[in-house]
Amino acid sequence: TLSGAYPNLPEPKKKRILTLIPQGVGGMGGMSRTTSFLLDGQRWMSPVSESPKNGDTEEWQIVNPSMDTHPIHLHLVQFQIVSRQRFSHGEYMLDWLAHNGQPPLDHPTKNLNLAGYLRGSQIPAGKNEMGWKDTVQADPMMVTTIRVRFKPQDGTEFSFDPTVGPGYVWHCHILDHEDDEMMRPYKVVD
DSSP states (O other): OOOSSSSOSOOOSEEEEEEEEEEEEEOGGGOEEEEEEEETTBOTTSOOOBOOBTTOEEEEEEEEOSSSOEEEEESSOOEEEEEEEEEOHHHHHHHHHHHHOSSSOSSOOOOOOGGGTEEEEEEEOOGGGOSOBSEEEEOTTEEEEEEEESSOTTSOOOSSOTTSSSOEEEEESSHHHHHTTOEEEEOOBO
């Protein structure tokens, strides 16, 4: 249940920065156009990079340098939206590419510290977003922060062992995007 301050999930044990990377090809007159997106520059079959601990709370900062809103969906859990904040998306992408190279990556993503790129104040979750969610709108040129607890909303334990099996996924809920590798596996660990 929600009461008092929002978000009311405990402080996160881990923070993750996850960037929605537009993939472009040459277009008319030298202009590039986006043909697809990758999560953190990784393809679907790349090794799992998100391994939250069963029961832990994490904060995920979803960085969207694109001109599109992406509905980001997590399987298994629900979460609370914390805030959105503008960032210097052009500078961020130049630095991201300098650190990581051109995607798709063949190595783990090297995340950047967001502090130097954030602009303006955090915009808290709107009243219509205060509640348990499994999908969040990652708005264009914004960093969207969500707080995720990897256990049921009421704080009890799962009625099954979430660490067994193939794992779960997080992805963009636009069908064309998820079909074109804007989907990544994650594995809950003990």
